[in-house]
Amino acid sequence: MPSHRLFIGGDWVHGSTCRVVRNPSDLEDVVGEYDCGDAGHVDLAVRAAAAALPAWSHSTPQQRFDALDAIGSEILARKTELGTLLAREEGKVLAEAIGEVARAGYIFKFFAGEALRMEGMSVPSVRPGVEVVTSREAAGVVGLVTPWNFPIAIPAWKTAPALACGNTVVLKPSELTPGCAWALADIISRAGLPPGVFNLVNGGGDAGAALVGHLLVNAVSFTGSSTVGRKIAMQCAADGKRCQLEMGGKNPLLVMDDADLELSVACAVNGAFFSTGQRCTASSRIIVTPGIYSRFVEVLASRTRTLRVGHALAPGTEIGPAVDERQLEKNRSYAALAEQEGGRVLAAGQLPDSAHRGHYFAPLLVTNDMPAARLNREEVFGPVATVMRAHDFDHALELANDTPFGLSAGICTQSLALASRFRQKAQAGMVMVNAPTAGVDYHVPFGGAKASSMGPREQGRAALEFYTKVKTHYIAP
Ligand SMILES: NC(=O)C1=CN([C@@H]2O[C@H](COP(=O)(O)OP(=O)(O)OC[C@H]3O[C@@H](n4cnc5c(N)ncnc54)[C@H](OP(=O)(O)O)[C@@H]3O)[C@@H](O)[C@H]2O)C=CC1
Numbered sequence: 001m002p003s004h005r006l007f008i009g010g011d012w013v014h015g016s017t018c019r020v021v022r023n024p025s026d027l028e029d030v031v032g033e034y035d036c037g038d039a040g041h042v043d044l045a046v047r048a049a050a051a052a053l054p055a056w057s058h059s060t061p062q063q064r065f066d067a068l069d070a071i072g073s074e075i076l077a078r079k080t081e082l083g084t085l086l087a088r089e090e091g092k093v094l095a096e097a098i099g100e101v102a103r104a105g106y107i108f109k110f111f112a113g114e115a116l117r118m119e120g121m122s123v124p125s126v127r128p129g130v131e132v133v134t135s136r137e138a139a140g141v142v143g144l145v146t147p148w149n150f151p152i153a154i155p156a157w158k159t160a161p162a163l164a165c166g167n168t169v170v171l172k173p174s175e176l177t178p179g180c181a182w183a184l185a186d187i188i189s190r191a192g193l194p195p196g197v198f199n200l201v202n203g204g205g206d207a208g209a210a211l212v213g214h215l216l217v218n219a220v221s222f223t224g225s226s227t228v229g230r231k232i233a234m235q236c237a238a239d240g241k242r243c244q245l246e247m248g249g250k251n252p253l254l255v256m257d258d259a260d261l262e263l264s265v266a267c268a269v270n271g272a273f274f275s276t277g278q279r280c281t282a283s284s285r286i287i288v289t290p291g292i293y294s295r296f297v298e299v300l301a302s303r304t305r306t307l308r309v310g311h312a313l314a315p316g317t318e319i320g321p322a323v324d325e326r327q328l329e330k331n332r333s334y335a336a337l338a339e340q341e342g343g344r345v346l347a348a349g350q351l352p353d354s355a356h357r358g359h360y361f362a363p364l365l366v367t368n369d370m371p372a373a374r375l376n377r378e379e380v381f382g383p384v385a386t387v388m389r390a391h392d393f394d395h396a397l398e399l400a401n402d403t404p405f406g407l408s409a410g411i412c413t414q415s416l417a418l419a420s421r422f423r424q425k426a427q428a429g430m431v432m433v434n435a436p437t438a439g440v441d442y443h444v445p446f447g448g449a450k451a452s453s454m455g456p457r458e459q460g461r462a463a464l465e466f467y468t469k470v471k472t473h474y475i476a477p
Pocket residue numbers: 145146147148149172173174175176203204205206207208209210212223224225226228229231232246247248249279280327330379380381
């Protein structure tokens with residue numbers, strides 16, 4: 001099987017090592033071999049991006065539109081094939097994987113349009129006869145460091161706005177999922193961009209650190225763990241680089257006495273367990289008021305027991321495997337905490353007969369009313385959710401906000417008054433009413449409050465704040 005190379009300065013280049021990627025649903029299935037780069041490859045890629053910057057940052061909106069639109073079209077045309085690759089590489093069930101690929105395609109289409117709509121302002125000056133206008137310019141060479149859990153959508157939602165705004169890019173995806181990033185680079189390589197405008201260096205955290213610390217990189221956008229995010233923030237602050245971080249979540253879903261039972265169970269199951277809980281927007285804390293508690297827990301527990309865990313490509317699978325052995329061990333260690341911390345297991349899903357073939361973990365529903373319990377404070381990133389009992393709405397809101405994170409927060413209620421109070425008081429970047437905390441639109445801002453995010457928002461028009469610098473022009477006659 002030929003190894004997939006790095007893409008640097010318009011050429012496919014050998015890396016220094018090679019990674020064999022195996023399907024987490026079936027470890028005997030080899031997905032592919034991918035070259036990994038080191039600090040030297042990162043240096044070459046950043047220099048290529050810096051050399052391409054002057055011309056690309058002055059390219060016409062039409063050139064940018066044409067390239068991004070072509071990339072979006074090819075991704076959409078190949079969504080089933082690429083979705084299958086994603087499902088094999090990351091373990092996301094096929095329907096969700098195809099949905100993620102389509103999302104990546106639409107993101108490129110959306111930002112193709114944004115390239116045409118790059119606006120400035122014309123503002124009356126306080127001085128007579130002077131004209132004031134603002135314009136947007138590219139931020140420069142951008143380093144994109146991405147995680148494994150959305151291996152094509154996250155590279156897309158960073159790369160597309162970066163290119164639309166005239167930046168040049170070095171993408172360093174997670175070493176666990178190089179295949180989707182490679183497929184994206186392959187599509188981009190045929191979209192008519194000049195050499196060096198987009199570069200791919202697959203590799204591990206060393207390549208990521210080399211990219212973040214490179215002096216020719218002007219801006220860094222990162223999605224991943226809080227631990228790595230904090231390191232990157234410190235490095236960028238020391239170097240004076242722009243920085244955008246999307247990190248963890250411990251997202252609450254409130255279920256109020258007046259909630260529709262079926263709808264709230266569906267929101268909880270989707271938010272807590274779909275995508276194997278490997279979403280920063282996952283509903284890992286479900287906070288329930290007394291009037292609905294017993295009925296809700298009974299239906300949710302029975303639904304949890306019957307969730308179909310299995311091979312991501314098998315028809316009917318609802319929950320795929322954990323991405324790798326390390327994440328599986330992490331899930332198991334949190335599962336062990338369920339009783340150690342004084343909680344109780346309400347329900348556990350069933351492992352498939354073929355569980356020994358992959359990194360399978362059965363969804364777990366735990367009750368623990370202690371806000372200080374680790375299961376209520378730390379991001380597991382697996383299909384593990386706690387149910388907490390709240391006395392009333394105010395108590396539920398207090399529990400919801402009692403977390404260092406603030407990405408997404410949801411409420412199930414039929415009361416407009418409660419929904420409005422929740423939307424105002426929830427300390428989160430995204431609030432959902434009668435909808436799961438996870439699963440967002442691709443054309444509106446995405447990001448969190450408190451320790452979940454740093455820097456300007458991603459996605460939608462808000463993304464332009466990070467990927468452009470505003471210039472103010474004073475023109476006197
Ligand atoms: N909020 C979110 O969306 C995500 C949160 N997470 C959380 O993080 C945990 C661990 O997942 P993991 O993939 O290891 O996440 P990491 O934060 O470790 O990795 C994210 C990306 O950063 C890279 N990286 C690692 N170290 C550095 C560094 N020092 N400088 C620059 N880049 C670096 C990684 O490379 P490499 O390929 O070597 O890992 C990867 O590309 C999960 O269990 C989950 O809790 C993870 C993914 C997404």
